[in-house]
Amino acid sequence: MIGTQVLAARNAVTQQVRALSNFIEDQDPTALAVVSVMTGALLVAFAGFLSVSSLAIVPFSIFVVAAGYGWLNHQGLTARMLTFAMTVGTILILLLITVFIFVESIPVFVYESTTVFGISVPGLRMFTQAEWDAVSPPIRYSMVPMIHGTVMVTLIATAVAAPLGISAALFLSEIAPATLREAVKPGVEILAGIPSIVYGFIGFTILSPWAADQFRTTGQGSYLFVGIVVGLMALPTVVSVAEDALSSVPESMKSGSLAMGTTDWQTMASITIPAAFSGVSAAVLLGVGRAIGETMAATVMLRGVPQLTKPLYNAFYGQSTLTSLIANNYGEADGLQMDALFAAGVILFITVLAISVGSQYIEWRMRRKLGGEN
């Protein structure tokens, strides 16, 4: 079994190599030379850029000149190489983001090590105690208060965005007459376009003082209202992805149900939504991802003090989220504290990436189920 797999893999590789060598043989030698120069120059330039060298400009200029020459004389191959380089560049950016954020956060993970059963676990103390103090010893960089804040905001935002978003998606894809849809759909898109700082500004100047007055809290800033605002901001994401999922349910299935004499609503509730269930849950997941990553509204509306609320479910007070921690403290932070901000970034990055990959997997499975076996 494994043997055949290895054999198949080897066959695939040799095929690829043969295809590549055939491809190279087919090309004009000068074109190949130009492309090789481009590749080499670009690699050197990238290496130079990574090592913070001003000299990186030299190989980059060579690349530009070679690309210009290639474009004029061997356009096909040059274009192919250029587009390939662009693809690699895109992937590199993702890799660079991952690497740089991780690397910058290492010192704080080391600093916050705890010994468990005689083994030193780096970073564990960030999650086992709830103290953040960057000024007076003992200096502690706990992520617990911020994680608590992010969870609170995300829960409230999801409670707002998921039902409203799914209902709006149903409206757009199944219920609304064509003219109404043409009016509501751009509206939802524009809602997505309003900058988060504008939401934050309105929240800060109107909602926060109002909430402080209504609930008689000490000072302004509550997870409840940040959650509602962030939910509003995550709403368009949920609507558009869920609408795609609902519209991808084949019309024939819906007609089949309607021809049985069921009402539109019964068809939606029993056929369309169950068939699109995975796509709709992917939409909610993506909305959750947006809510977790939302920065500016949380930054301006929260108190910015890295603490837990008391009691933990007291949503009328809002302290700090992972995102607002970074935005609030990047200015005066340096050394270990800056690294702690990067650690918050790492947590955000991993969580949201996992959510994104998870929702893509769910969507992929749904497409296969509806499209493949039918």
Place this chain on the structure above:
Amino acid sequence: MSKTTSTTETDRTDTERVGTTTGETDEHVRDEWRDYSFDAPTKIGVEDLDVYYGDDHALDGVSMDIPEQSVTALIGPSGCGKSTFLRCLNRMNDRVSSARIDGSVTLDGQEVYQEGVNLVELRKRVGMVFQSPNPFPKSIRENISYGPEKHGDIDTGLLARVLGRSDEAAREDLVEQCLRDAALWDEVADRLDDNALGLSGGQQQRLCIARCLSVHPEVILMDEPASALDPIATAKIEDLIAELSQEYTVVIVTHNMQQAARISEQTAVFLTGGELVEYGDTDQIFEDPESDRVEDYITGKFG
């Protein structure tokens, strides 16, 4: 039986809409089949039915009476409006927002296109089977019991089970009965909980027929039910249709003329422009059509 209305005739003097080959002879031929009367009482009566999709005139003044407990085939080239006609009978065209429908369709003498019609009731009585099999992505059992559950005739939901008034037994009977009627029981009896999408195309289509039977319709509309199936599955469906016509009024759209000749008692021929050119006994239509255009179409010269 419907009476000829002269107004629609005079409208149709332009030869453009009528095939260029036989445009001249068309006028007087059209009237003759209307005198034809069937023995059985009328189930569905259609009078001067016009359908427009936007500016597109999809059905042009169609009038015909469909007799009870028989198979009526609608044939014609693609785009001639036969599917549109079929979808008017259970008002599925209401789903198309650009469609505009004029004229009258009656079911047992009751007007279908009037204010206050209960679409649930109409579609329960006039069932439909679609061109390509469209089972729901649920188990075979749930596919059959879907209609009755939605209409509140049986209830096996969680709540009903908690309250101890679940109709499991009634459902099992219904599922078996419908699957037997659709000649599918022997093939799926031991896997009723499997997903219906795992069945073969022909089985799926018979499942759709069984699903349609589950709400005890009086009329079954079939829109080219065998066009996506292989010959063996097609033969099974055809046998089933013959069986069903003992009890139900079947109206079937097909582009396969042999099929129409094999299974139907009456045949209606639609030609381009959405007009009903000839309607009568299947034998007569295929052996001795009144209209030259129909003859051309059947012998393959036109359409």
Place this chain on the structure above:
Amino acid sequence: MAGAAETRLVSGDTSRSNAVAAAAVALAAVLFVTSLAALFEVITISDPFAGVPVVTVLGGTLSLLGVAVITFGVGSYVGAVETEPSRSAGLVAAVVFGVVWFAVGGAVTSRVLGIGGVAWAFVALLTGAVASAVTAVPREDIGSTLPAGAVTLLAGMTFLTGSVGPAWVWELEFEQQASLTAEFAIPVVTLFCALLAGWAAAKAYGGFGARGRKMGAYLLIYLNAGSIVSVLFILIAFTAFRGIPGLLNGTEFGLGTGPTVFGFALPVSIPFVMHGVSLFNDFQGVLPAIAGTIWLVVGAVLFAVPLGVGAAIFLTEYAERGRFTQVVEVATNGLWSTPSIVFGLFGFAFLIPRFGGGKSLLSGMLTLGFMLLPLVLITSREAMLAVPDEYRDASAALGVSKWQTIRSVVVPAALPGVVTGVILGVGRIAGETAPILLTMTGGTFVPGERTVDVIGGFEFVSTPPFVANPELLRATTALPFQLYALITAGVGLGDNVSSPTEFQWATALVLLLVVLSFYAIGIGARYYFRRKLDYE
């Protein structure tokens, strides 16, 4: 045959009973709007309305609504009204009403009777269970009206009798003190009851059964869609209303009043968008921030569009569809959902040390470019995949090379999709604050003469990298950052700005206008292209 006689094809005349249910729905709608108005203090609940306090009017209307809903349900049950109820209101309704009555029972025992501890939970559970049973066991007409009507009636009576009046406060005994006040609780309870009773009335209007459920669900769905659109409208209208005075401060019309552009003096002068901040200005403005935003967008587009479109071409046209393209797709989607502040951190760690060690416009451009890149890639790829293979085959069959085919067939056909996607993406990044916070922005109030001039800033130097542009390497400002700085720095930013609040709102309005105009162009472009395709 079976089923024919059970129900008639045409339903009978139910217009009179329908009118009652419709009136109840309308009443619920009025209550919904009123409670929203009360919540946002357009109406004060203690103020008199026609001589009676608003809270009493609300209580009376709620009671009326509750009674109407119950009456309709009972009337349907005894057969006075023609309906087609199902056997049960269903599981979802049972759960919802169970939870609602759990809360009601709990609130009444703890607040009114003053019982705490286990007894509280016991009573709450009991009421919840009873409500669930009342919903689930009887026929649908009772099950869906009685619990909803009763809760509405109870709330109405509470307000009417003054048990909960304008002075009511519930001190939540939290360590960080907070309380529920009447001015919050009364509108919210009214809102909630209006929704419940409105739903029940809509079901009644549909005659219960399948049609009734559809009515109930559609009422909520339409309400939701309407609310979303109104929120959008209110947000924009409110910002415009508050921002226009500041924006138009000192506006002058007339020949020669405006600044000189390309040798012509503009016939209008709007100081807010045409000046920076300076001691000698009569009116202060945000011109440097506008210029900063424009250059940011230009830089990000110049970086991301060629890269993204190129990568999309490779992935769609050259690469074999398989593991590799799949990984790239997952990665780009992941990159697209990465929080903007993470991009900011990355720019801070990666770009700043490579561009002179300080915050700079160039770092900001590239950071936003990184953010824009995945969107450009995703939309371009979608647009190219949508180009039918027949076009490629037709071109290839004529002996045209692959690259020529891409250049002259695929890219032009995909262009509308790409352009629309890019414009919408630009709208998004133009409003981003978090990434530029860490990479680009310096002071808030930049004088007008420091408006960035990238083109004029290029110069050649003798040391590597031989080309320098101090304008690109200098920290600057942009509209979203300016708004952020105005918020965090608070009011009283110096004597230069006469009215800080007006200045803030005007900045928000300008930012909104810039971003929304990108969206308007993007959406307009999509309509234009779609229309063109439709009629071609």
